Amino acid sequence: MAITLELSSDDVRSTVQVVAVYNRDSGVYEAFVSDEQWPTLQEELDAAGIPYKFSLAGSGRLSARNGANW
Numbered sequence: 001m002a003i004t005l006e007l008s009s010d011d012v013r014s015t016v017q018v019v020a021v022y023n024r025d026s027g028v029y030e031a032f033v034s035d036e037q038w039p040t041l042q043e044e045l046d047a048a049g050i051p052y053k054f055s056l057a058g059s060g061r062l063s064a065r066n067g068a069n070w
Helices: 038-048
Strands: 002-008 020-023 028-034 052-055 063-065
Touching: 028 038, 038 052
Parallel strands: none
Antiparallel strands: 002 028, 002 052, 020 028, 052 063
């Protein structure tokens, strides 16, 4: 299973390495993160205050964190 993650293109470089697909229209990187990686990555994003959206495996609904407003 994988977590769907969206990050602003400005914030991608400040996070751990994820394989991402750039969406030029929205200025957002979309990535899939493994269930094993997710808890650590989420802690790092929250500690740094980086805005992001995520969707848990099996859910089509994105949840926004840290002021993600796209």
